[in-house]
Amino acid sequence: MTDDYIKHKYAPIIPEKDEWPVVKLAKSRKSFVQSVAGISKDKIISITGNNLDLLKEELETTLYREKLRIKQNPWLVDPDDEEEFWSEVRSALVQGSPDPNSTEEEKKQFYHQILTSITTRYAEEIASNFKHSHYKATRKLVTFGFSRLLNAARVKGFGSIFSKQFTLQDKIQIIGETDQLRHLASKGTIVMVPTHFSNLDSILIGWTISTLGMPPFVYGAGLNLFNIQIFAYFMNALGAYKVDRRKKNLLYLETLKTYSSEAIQFGCHSLFFPGGTRSRSGRIEDKLKLGLLSTAVEAQRANYEKGALDISGKVFIVPVTINYHFTLEAPSLIREYLSLTGQERYYKESDEFSTSYKISKFLVKFFTKGSDISVSIGSAMDVLGNYVNMDGESLDKDQRVIDTCDYFLSNGKVTVDPQREEVYTQKLGDRIAEEFHKINRIFSSHLVAFTAFEMIKKQNSKMDLFNLLRLPEEDLLLSYDDFRSGCQRVLNRIMEIRAEGKVHVAPHLKQGLDDIIAHGLENVGMYHAKRPLIKTEDNKITTQDMSLLFYYHNRLDGYELEKLFK
Amino acid sequence: MAMSSKNSSNNTDKPVGVIGIGSFGTAIANILAEKSTVIVYARKQEIVDEINLQHSAEGRELHTNISATTDPQLICETCEVMFPVVSSSGFRDVMRKFAPFLHPYHILIHGTKGLVVNLPKGKTISQVDKIASDNIWTMSDVIQNETVVVRVGCLAGPNLAKELAMGQPAATVVASHFNEVILEGQRLLRSDRFQVYGNQDIRGVELSGVLKNTIAIASGALAGLGLGENARGLLISRGMVEMIHLGKALGGQTQSFIGLAGIGDLVATCSSTFSRNYTVGYRLAKGETLDQINASMEEVAEGINTVRLLQTFLQGSGMRAPITENLYKVLFEGFKVEDALHFLMKYPFNVDIDFL
Numbered sequence: 057m058t059d060d061y062i063k064h065k066y067a068p069i070i071p072e073k074d075e076w077p078v079v080k081l082a083k084s085r086k087s088f089v090q091s092v093a094g095i096s097k098d099k100i101i102s103i104t105g106n107n108l109d110l111l112k113e114e115l116e117t118t119l120y121r122e123k124l125r126i127k128q129n130p131w132l133v134d135p136d137d138e139e140e141f142w143s144e145v146r147s148a149l150v151q152g153s154p155d156p157n158s159t160e161e162e163k164k165q166f167y168h169q170i171l172t173s174i175t176t177r178y179a180e181e182i183a184s185n186f187k188h189s190h191y192k193a194t195r196k197l198v199t200f201g202f203s204r205l206l207n208a209a210r211v212k213g214f215g216s217i218f219s220k221q222f223t224l225q226d227k228i229q230i231i232g233e234t235d236q237l238r239h240l241a242s243k244g245t246i247v248m249v250p251t252h253f254s255n256l257d258s259i260l261i262g263w264t265i266s267t268l269g270m271p272p273f274v275y276g277a278g279l280n281l282f283n284i285q286i287f288a289y290f291m292n293a294l295g296a297y298k299v300d301r302r303k304k305n306l307l308y309l310e311t312l313k314t315y316s317s318e319a320i321q322f323g324c325h326s327l328f329f330p331g332g333t334r335s336r337s338g339r340i341e342d343k344l345k346l347g348l349l350s351t352a353v354e355a356q357r358a359n360y361e362k363g364a365l366d367i368s369g370k371v372f373i374v375p376v377t378i379n380y381h382f383t384l385e386a387p388s389l390i391r392e393y394l395s396l397t398g399q400e401r402y403y404k405e406s407d408e409f410s411t412s413y414k415i416s417k418f419l420v421k422f423f424t425k426g427s428d429i430s431v432s433i434g435s436a437m438d439v440l441g442n443y444v445n446m447d448g449e450s451l452d453k454d455q456r457v458i459d460t461c462d463y464f465l466s467n468g469k470v471t472v473d474p475q476r477e478e479v480y481t482q483k484l485g486d487r488i489a490e491e492f493h494k495i496n497r498i499f500s501s502h503l504v505a506f507t508a509f510e511m512i513k514k515q516n517s518k519m520d521l522f523n524l525l526r527l528p529e530e531d532l533l534l535s536y537d538d539f540r541s542g543c544q545r546v547l548n549r550i551m552e553i554r555a556e557g558k559v560h561v562a563p564h565l566k567q568g569l570d571d572i573i574a575h576g577l578e579n580v581g582m583y584h585a586k587r588p589l590i591k592t593e594d595n596k597i598t599t600q601d602m603s604l605l606f607y608y609h610n611r612l613d614g615y616e617l618e619k620l621f622k
Numbered sequence: 623m624a625m626s627s628k629n630s631s632n633n634t635d636k637p638v639g640v641i642g643i644g645s646f647g648t649a650i651a652n653i654l655a656e657k658s659t660v661i662v663y664a665r666k667q668e669i670v671d672e673i674n675l676q677h678s679a680e681g682r683e684l685h686t687n688i689s690a691t692t693d694p695q696l697i698c699e700t701c702e703v704m705f706p707v708v709s710s711s712g713f714r715d716v717m718r719k720f721a722p723f724l725h726p727y728h729i730l731i732h733g734t735k736g737l738v739v740n741l742p743k744g745k746t747i748s749q750v751d752k753i754a755s756d757n758i759w760t761m762s763d764v765i766q767n768e769t770v771v772v773r774v775g776c777l778a779g780p781n782l783a784k785e786l787a788m789g790q791p792a793a794t795v796v797a798s799h800f801n802e803v804i805l806e807g808q809r810l811l812r813s814d815r816f817q818v819y820g821n822q823d824i825r826g827v828e829l830s831g832v833l834k835n836t837i838a839i840a841s842g843a844l845a846g847l848g849l850g851e852n853a854r855g856l857l858i859s860r861g862m863v864e865m866i867h868l869g870k871a872l873g874g875q876t877q878s879f880i881g882l883a884g885i886g887d888l889v890a891t892c893s894s895t896f897s898r899n900y901t902v903g904y905r906l907a908k909g910e911t912l913d914q915i916n917a918s919m920e921e922v923a924e925g926i927n928t929v930r931l932l933q934t935f936l937q938g939s940g941m942r943a944p945i946t947e948n949l950y951k952v953l954f955e956g957f958k959v960e961d962a963l964h965f966l967m968k969y970p971f972n973v974d975i976d977f978l
Contacts, residue, residue: 080682440726440772452770454721462726463772466802467636467702476773483772 066234066269066568069242073188076271077323078295082186089183092318093176093497096311100171103306110159111167112149118174118305119145125302133282141177145170164542171307178303178311184274186295189277193289195266209565227493228260231560232433232495235269237374240436240448243367245323246274247352249488250376251496252329254383255281261376262294264431272321275327276312276348301333313351320355320371321362328352330488336388336393338610340377340492344485353477353484360461361470367448370460373441373484375434375491379562381501381579383607388606394525432560434495440480441487494615497560498550505608507542508534508589508597510621512605525602534597543573546612547621553615580608625662637661638810639697639704641716641878642846643679643690644921646733647707649786650777653684663697682787699860700710703731703806706761709922710736712976713761717768724769731775731796731807735831736924737931745891752938754868755872758931760828769972775803776824777811778883780890782897787817793817794885799829808812819882829869834888835899835925836932836946841892842900843952843959846907857945858892863975864945868932871941898927906952907959929953944969 073079081088104110122142126134147168158166163253240246241289250261258277265273277296282288297315300308320326328348352371359369383389435443438460451458463480464470511534516524534542547569553559564575577597581588581604588604591597599605637659640651643839647662664679666669673679673690691697697704698720707911708716713734724730740759741750742747742928759767762774773797786792796818812818821827840861844853865888878884891897895904901921905915912926933950936943944966951957 442770452721456722456771458726460726465727469728473802475801482770 060211064234066267068269068271069238069260073271078186078274079188079204079271079323080194081185081274081319081324082295085183087091088318088322089179090176092183092311092315093172093179095318096175096179096307096314097168097172099167099310099314100307103310106193107429108163108167111171114306114351115145115149115167115170115174118307119149121305122303129281129302131280131302133279135181138328145174147435174307175311178308179315181300182297182312182315184295184297185292186272186274189290190289190292191294191463192296194255195263202246229428229430230264230267230433231430232376233374233435233495234433236446237433238268239446240372240374240444241325244370244372244448245320245355246270246273246325246372246374246436248325248327248374248376249330250327250489251492252331252376253338253378253380254334254385255287256384257329257334258287258294258296259290259302259379260378260429260431262290264376265327270325273325273327275329276316278333309347310477313347313354316348317351317355317358320352321358323368325529326352328354329435330485334385334389335343336536338383338390338607339613340489340496340611342489342492342614344488346481346485347483348490350477350481353439353480356460357470357472357477360464361472365461371439371450372436372448373439373488374436375488375495377431377432377434377492377496379430379497381428381499382582382584384583386581386604386607387584387601390603393607394522394603420431428562430562432495432497434491437487437491439484441484494558495560497562498565498612499562499579500564500572501580501608502576502611503543503546503565504573504576504589505605506612506617507546508539508599509605509609510546510618511539511542512599512602514621520605525606527598527602529598532602533592536591536597538593539597540569540573542621544615547572549617549620559615625724630666631918635659636703637701639663639701639968640688641697641704641706641720642708643673643708645682645783645787645956646781647705648679648682648684649783650705650733650783650811651688652683652685653786653813653816655687656813657701658687658810659686660685661697661700662688663694664690664692667692694720695723702727703729705731705733705808706765707733710734710738710761710924710927711922714738714764714768717764721769724771726770726772728771729773729775729803729806730765730769730771731777731798731803732761732765733777733781734830734833734924735778736761737832737928739931739934740766740767750934753931753934754938755935757877758872758935760825760832762824762828763781773800773803774798775800775807776826776828776831777807778827778887779819779880780887782890782894784896789815791815791817793819793882793886795819795821795827795881796876797821797883799824821878821881821883823875823878825872826869826874827881827883829872829874830865830879830881830884831887832924832928833865833869834861834884834891835923836929836949837865837888838891838897838899839906839923839925839929839949839953840945841904842897842903842905843907844903844963846898846904847963854892858888860893861945862888864943868943870945871939872935898923902926912953926953 070076100114101111104114119142126505128140152224174292237246241540248261250257262272272295272298274295276299277291279298279300281291282298299312316326330349332345335341339380356371359371362369369509439459440463442448442452442458450460461470512527512532513524516527516531549564550559550561554561565572575615577589584601584604586601586604588601588608589597591598639661640647640654640656641663643651643662643664651660651662661674664673669679670690670692673684673688677684677686677688706713706716713736728813738759739753740757762776765771765774775796777794777796779794781792781794793816794811796804796811798804799822808818808820839859841854841857845858862879862885865884866876869879870876891900894900898919902915902925906912929946929949932943932946936947948957948962948965952959952962
């Protein structure tokens with residue numbers, strides 16, 4: 057992978073939209089939802105060990121939690137008949153219990169029926185509403201609207217609004233293994249796994265996929281996003297299915313995983329944000345959520361079980377990093393990170409992405425001022441994290457072709473072993489995190505934020521993080537010369553790491569150091585009211601918001617660069 | 623861990639591989655041969671001939687179900703499950719030799735209680751001043767980094783080869799992240815005289831086996847000084863604390879160290895004159911030098927390498943491990959055993975147990 061991007065027009069890999077897996081899936085939506093519900097039901101029965109008492113307990117827990125959720129945490133997007141549905145479930149469970157004298161078989165039927173009604177409802181809730189006409193309209197809107205704004209801002213003079221000099225590809229640079237991705241997408245099934253820093257990511261990735269000439273991917277988007285109308289429209293247009301993080305019961309989670317696994321088996325390219333939610337700290341994800349990832353492993357095994365041994369049944373994992381100078385939500389994300397470090401909580405709907413108005417305002421700013429974004433496409437891997445070649449064959453570290461199916465064999469047969477797949481999923485998660493760090497593209501703003509934070513930290517080496525963030529203004533000053541030499545050291549080390557192939561850098565890091573610093577200062581968190589890093593009039597470097605500086609600094613976590621400041 | 627083995631029916635007739643035929647390899651091959659056909663890989667043609675013609679390996683008797691080959695390809699194609707039991711110093715080379723013939727369906731359960739350092743290309747341990755725990759590989763790390771095999775397990779526990787060869791009752795731990803590997807190990811090894819436990823913390827179990835070797839050297843040294851059971855009791859319990867301290871820093875879980883592979887093996891090796899590591903300590907205390915001892919031993923005592931490696935790790939991490947540090951001085955810096963003991967008796971240990 058080179059550091060430079062090539063502006064490129066990509067022909068669609070499947071010109072005929074009726075051939076798109078996502079369109080085929082939309083056409084057979086009804087039967088697909090039914091089969092997801094059915095398979096989920098079977099899985100849940102098997103998880104409860106075919107034990108009716110355990111199943112009954114799961115049903116009751118689900119009912120209890122759903123009732124509680126409806127009462128305590130209702131959302132705009134929730135369907136109106138929710139109360140009614142769960143009340144029926146309740147009356148079925150409480151009053152309608154089968155006659156104590158009824159046979160075991162009758163009891164079984166009774167509970168299985170309740171189970172089916174719930175998984176069917178969940179599957180229906182989760183299923184996407186992809187409409188090709190909406191997709192086309194959205195695509196046009198995004199490409200046209202944004203490139204108008206862009207040209208208006210960059211090309212001087214009257215009529216600039218009609219200029220075609222700049223396209224979105226200048227603003228959002230796509231780099232990396234695009235040819236491999238396009239090729240494999242036409243032969244097998246892709247699971248794309250991007251880093252996740254901002255709610256803007258979904259749209260960016262959607263745009264990237266379409267620019268690369270690939271049919272839309274299905275992906276799980278947080279249901280909370282559907283609360284915001286502008287997003288709901290985009291999401292539906294892009295083929296998103298809905299993930300409701302409020303529902304943590306076994307029935308829902310199994311149905312969700314089944315939906316994802318079945319969609320992959322159906323041949324739909326998929327997209328997961330494996331970090332689960334946006335990175336609160338600004339770090340590149342290293343602990344991934346394995347739930348959805350496990351469905352990629354499961355789908356691969358299921359394809360092999362069905363005898364799809366060639367590339368058409370192969371699942372390819374493609375890591376992607378999205379690199380910004382600026383994350384709109386950074387202030388609230390880092391605040392949340394600092395206040396709860398680790399504990400899981402529902403989305404607060406008060407952040408910068410909470411209304412359509414705020415988002416539109418940001419988009420206009422974003423496209424009219426200079427702050428570039430790049431999307432790095434990593435090398436494709438099989439579900440065990442082995443690299444694959446252009447023909448989709450898995451390679452070992454000595455470039456020998458190996459058969460991914462062998463990972464699922466025992467005694468020469470494909471076997472189902474959930475515990476084994478759990479370990480494989482962990483391995484895959486580790487590999488993805490490793491690849492994220494490799495394909496990450498370092499920007500000037502990351503460099504300056506990292507250096508400044510580490511220097512301030514070193515000056516106050518006895519303080520823990522929370523005290524550090526509360527330092528008074530006068531302790532936050534760095535002389536430009538010191539700062540410059542700090543940046544030089546970090547940059548040198550980055551270039552060494554890059555030479556080892558373990559990270560990438562943006563082309564603007566190849567200018568003179570003062571230019572890099574100026575570029576970094578100008579861009580780091582540029583739209584925030586309080587800037588994370590500025591140069592004062594008397595040539596000092598300081599921050600207006602230490603937490604934000606910490607956030608942008610975290611982007612370079614995981615490369616052991618902090619050792620330079622010990 | 624359930625003791626029943628699910629998939630016992632259809633591959634009982636498949637041969638099982640054993641890679642390396644030292645004293646422990648011989649003992650494992652014999653146990654396996656009670657239930658399965660066994661194919662042994664050995665590097666030297668004369669040993670292979672001896673096995674195939676005389677049913678013995680360097681004079682140690684072998685079961686008639688055991689045959690041997692020098693061909694890694696043949697053994698990889700015939701066996702799905704193999705037990706690598708070669709010394710840690712040769713382990714990596716053997717795995718590299720096998721790598722072209724191994725596939726992801728293979729299961730490898732190793733029995734090697736040692737560590738290797740993974741350093742940047744072209745560097746040796748004496749050229750670097752510190753190593754981190756990421757650079758310290760157990761044998762399962764070696765397997766996973768040098769080959770495509772993921773279903774990896776290890777064997778550890780009080781398994782003194784000489785006692786196993788006499789058919790005395792014993793037990794072992796098969797550790798693996800994969801239940802199927804544990805079940806397979808149990809199916810292949812278990813007999814009326816050999817009990818097999820399972821553990822998922824493979825790193826902890828491997829480290830138990832590795833770290834107890836250093837304590838065994840110390841135990842031999844105490845015996846060589848003519849000290850009695852009080853001293854050994856003291857050493858075993860303090861040695862245990864040190865094992866857990868180091869083992870946790872290297873990524874193991876405390877529980878594994880107080881299991882069969884930890885305390886079980888520690889007690890056995892610290893008391894047995896059959897143990898190579900114990901013998902090294904004993905002869906050191908009797909005044910021999912390390913070179914003299916090494917020259918006269920048939921197989922390496924893994925504990926010696928482990929002490930050298932741990933010393934470098936300790937220097938880099940700033941951790942303290944008094945027994946290991948003093949062993950290093952005795953082994954490599956000409957320190958007298960008496961002086962090391964004297965130092966340890968003065969060392970300000972004061973808390974008995976701080977790891978639970």
